[in-house]
Amino acid sequence: NAGVxxxxxxxxxxxxxxxxxxxAQDMNHEYMYWYRQDxxxxxxxxxxxxxEGTTAKGEVPDGYNVSRLKxxxxxxxxxxxxxxxxxxxxxxxxxARTRSAYEQYxxxxxxxxxx
Amino acid sequence: ILxxxxxPQSLHVQEGDSTNFTCSFPSSNFYALHWYxxxxxxxxxxxxxxxxxxxxxxxxxxxxxxxxxxxxxxLYIKGSQPEDSATYLCAFHPTPMTTDSWGKLQFGAGxxxxxxx
Numbered sequence: 001n002a003g004v005x006x007x008x009x010x011x012x013x014x015x016x017x018x019x020x021x022x023x024a025q026d027m028n029h030e031y032m033y034w035y036r037q038d039x040x041x042x043x044x045x046x047x048x049x050x051x052e053g054t055t056a057k058g059e060v061p062d063g064y065n066v067s068r069l070k071x072x073x074x075x076x077x078x079x080x081x082x083x084x085x086x087x088x089x090x091x092x093x094x095x096a097r098t099r100s101a102y103e104q105y106x107x108x109x110x111x112x113x114x115x
Numbered sequence: 116i117l118x119x120x121x122x123p124q125s126l127h128v129q130e131g132d133s134t135n136f137t138c139s140f141p142s143s144n145f146y147a148l149h150w151y152x153x154x155x156x157x158x159x160x161x162x163x164x165x166x167x168x169x170x171x172x173x174x175x176x177x178x179x180x181x182x183x184x185x186x187x188x189x190l191y192i193k194g195s196q197p198e199d200s201a202t203y204l205c206a207f208h209p210t211p212m213t214t215d216s217w218g219k220l221q222f223g224a225g226x227x228x229x230x231x232x
Binding site for chain 1: 146147149151157158159160161164166204206208214215217218219220222223224225
C-alpha cells in the first residue's frame with residue numbers, strides 16, 4: 001500500500017498562474033481532506049469530501065476549488081495563484097468503517113511558493 | 116467557532132527527563148480526541164484516538180489521558196529521547212451537527228518538543 005500520495009512535491013508559481021494538486025489514496029477511504037500549514041497556524045482545513053462526487057468548504061476555502069470525481073482521488077485547484085497561497089499543502093484521508101473514529105492518514109505534503 | 120488550544124507552544128527537554136503537555140477542547144458535543152506526532156520534513160502520523168472519558172492510551176514511552184467533562188487531554192513522554200523531538204498535534208472531533216461533518220477535525224497549533232542529548 002502506498003497510502004496517501006501527493007503530486008507534485010514542490011512547485012513555484014508566478015502570481016496569477018493556475019495549477020492543480022493531486023492527492024491519491026489506495027485505502028478505499030470515503031473521506032478526504034486538503035489542509036494548508038503555515039508557521040504558527042497549525043493545520044487549517046481548506047476543503048474536504050465525504051464521498052465520491054461530494055465536496056464541502058472548510059475553514060479557509062477562498063481561492064481554491066476541489067473535485068472528487070473518483071473515490072481514490074481528490075484534486076485541489078488554484079485558479080489564480082496569489083503570494084498569500086504560499087504554503088505547505090497536506091492531503092489526508094480517513095474512513096468511517098473502522099473503529100478509529102476517523103483517524104486521518106496524511107500525504108507527504110506539497111510545498112508551493114507563489115512569487 | 117470551536118477552539119482547540121495546546122500548551123505550551125514549545126518546550127525543551129533534557130534526554131532522560133519526562134514531560135507532559137496539554138490539549139484543551141470544548142467539553143460539550145464531544146465525539147473523539149486525536150493525537151498526532153509530526154516530525155520535521157515528514158507528515159503527521161496518528162498516535163492515539165480517544166473516545167471515552169477517562170481513556171488512557173499508551174504507546175511505548177508515550178501515553179495520553181482524556182477528561183471529556185472538563186475538556187482536556189494530557190500527553191506524557193517518559194524518559195525523553197532525541198527521537199521524540201517532534202510537534203505533537205491534538206485534534207478535536209465534535210459530535211457532528213450535519214451528516215457531512217463526520218470526520219472533520221479541528222486541530223490545535225501543536226506543541227513543539229525538542230529533546231537535547
